[in-house]
Structure formats: C-alpha cells, structure tokens
Amino acid sequence: MKGSRKKIAVLIPCFNEAGGIGNVIKSFPLEKIRKHGYAVEIIVIDNNSTDNTATIAKSFGANVIHEPKKGKGNAMRKGFYSISPDTDFVVMLDGDNTYRPEELLRLVEPLDTGFATVVIGSRLGGRIYDGSMTAFNRFGNWMYSHLVRHFYRVNMTDVLTGYFAWKRDALERLRPHIQSEGFAIEMEMVTKMARLGEEITCVPISYHPREGVTNLRPIYDGSRILWMFMKNLYWTPKTDVQLQYGENPTKTGKRSRKAEAK
Numbered sequence: 439m440k441g442s443r444k445k446i447a448v449l450i451p452c453f454n455e456a457g458g459i460g461n462v463i464k465s466f467p468l469e470k471i472r473k474h475g476y477a478v479e480i481i482v483i484d485n486n487s488t489d490n491t492a493t494i495a496k497s498f499g500a501n502v503i504h505e506p507k508k509g510k511g512n513a514m515r516k517g518f519y520s521i522s523p524d525t526d527f528v529v530m531l532d533g534d535n536t537y538r539p540e541e542l543l544r545l546v547e548p549l550d551t552g553f554a555t556v557v558i559g560s561r562l563g564g565r566i567y568d569g570s571m572t573a574f575n576r577f578g579n580w581m582y583s584h585l586v587r588h589f590y591r592v593n594m595t596d597v598l599t600g601y602f603a604w605k606r607d608a609l610e611r612l613r614p615h616i617q618s619e620g621f622a623i624e625m626e627m628v629t630k631m632a633r634l635g636e637e638i639t640c641v642p643i644s645y646h647p648r649e650g651v652t653n654l655r656p657i658y659d660g661s662r663i664l665w666m667f668m669k670n671l672y673w674t675p676k677t678d679v680q681l682q683y684g685e686n687p688t689k690t691g692k693r694s695r696k697a698e699a700k
Contacts, residue, residue: 451513458535458649463498511618545603559601564642629670
C-alpha cells in the first residue's frame with residue numbers, strides 16, 4: 439500500500455538482458471528508498487527477447503510488460519503509457535547493469551524539491567569505469583552533448599545517457615511527441631524537452647561495464663542520432679499537430695488553430 443509515500447515508477451527496457459536484469463532489480467535499495475518516503479514499482483519492458491529476460495525479471499518481483507516491436511524507442515513508448523495514475527516520478531535506466539539503481543535517489547531529489555522537472559544522470563560528469571565506454575563512444579557523446587548545449591541552450595553534459603528521471607507531468611508533456619523506434623530516443627527526448635521548456639538538470643552518476651552483449655551499432659545508430667539532432671532544431675509542439683492534420687510544418691498551421699478553437 440502506497441500510503442503517504444510518493445510513488446516512483448522505474449522503467450527498464452530490455453532486449454535479451456538475461457545476463458544483467460536480475461542484478462539490476464536486486465540492486466534497488468528498497469528499504470532505504472522507503473525510509474526516504476517513496477514507494478517503488480519496477481516495470482520491465484520486454485522488447486520481444488528470445489532469452490529468459492522476462493522470466494528472470496518476474497522472479498525478482500518486477501512487473502513485466504511486453505512490446506513485440508523491436509527497438510528501444512518502441513519499448514520506452516510502451517513504458518511511458520504503462521505507468522499507473524498514482525505515479526509521482528518516473529525513472530528510466532537500462533537493464534544491462536551499467537547504471538546503478540543505488541543512485542536513484544540522487545536523480546529523484548531535485549524533482550521532489552522543485553529544482554527541476556527533468557533530471558539526467560551524467561556519466562561524463564561522473565565516473566566512468568574501465569571497459570564501460572570506448573574512446574570512440576566517449577568522443578561521440580562529448581561532441582553531441584556540446585552541440586546540444588550550443589544549439590538547444592540546455593546545460594547538458596551527457597546527451598546519450600540511459601538514466602533519466604521525470605516529474606510525472608513533465609513526462610506526460612513529452613510522451614505524445616516521441617517517435618523514435620531505436621537508440622535515437624535519448625537525443626529525441628533531450629532536444630524535444632528543451633523545446634518544450636522543461637527545467638533540465640544533470641547529476642553525476644557512475645557507469646560500469648555492461649553484462650551481456652550490446653545491441654548498439656555505433657556508426658549506424660550514431661548517424662540516426664545526428665539526424666535526430668538536426669531534425670529537431672526547428673521543432674515545436676505545433677509541428678506534431680500540423681503533421682497529424684496533414685499540414686506542411688513550415689506553414690502557419692491554420693487548421694491547428696481552428697481545431698483548438700472548437
């Protein structure tokens with residue numbers, strides 16, 4: 439029973455993460471989190487895994503939901519719309535044990551105090567352990583983060599992290615606009631949250647070598663991330679409304695305003 443505790447929904451997208459998901463779930467310091475006044479629901483989004491990811495997650499007490507269409511973006515959209523109405527905060531982290539659940543309260547605290555509406559766990563601003571990130575990936579992440587800071591005016595130090603936290607209303611403002619199917623979802627979320635005017639802050643986190651085989655394709659996924667960065671430079675929420683009604687997003691959106699007036 440939730441009682442007077444505020445509720446945190448933790449979303450963990452997984453594709454063939456049998457090697458790490460059990461360690462992730464059992465690492466949540468549930469008693470410590472409860473002592474700080476929070477209740478936690480762990481939701482694993484099984485992205486059509488061919489191993490026993492779902493079985494392991496259930497055995498450790500997670501609520502497992504399924505998204506048959508492959509891709510991290512598809513899994514996260516499923517998770518975004520699966521949180522219960524009594525949720526106060528939403529946290530996202532990966533299921534490969536690279537991020538530490540023990541650091542969850544570090545992300546939630548700025549939300550609960552009203553300092554921010556979105557908190558991002560920064561690996562580049564924190565501690566990266568040997569073997570967890572290649573020099574190529576580190577450079578690409580640094581470059582993308584610099585570009586986002588410059589063009590989107592967001593104090594961002596790790597744009598490709600997989601550790602996010604939102605106030606519920608901030609996530610509800612974001613989720614109708616998420617379209618990515620794959621690993622470009624982090625860039626899409628950050629750039630669209632910037633255009634939505636969210637109060638975003640970063641906190642330092644640790645990053646560890648993953649358990650299991652990575653699904654990331656650096657060159658292919660990197661090119662899609664760059665395209666997402668460029669595509670959203672002139673994005674506004676109105677753009678999605680115009681596209682929904684078949685309008686040219688470069689026009690004035692008269693049909694959108696008529697629809698709003700009805």
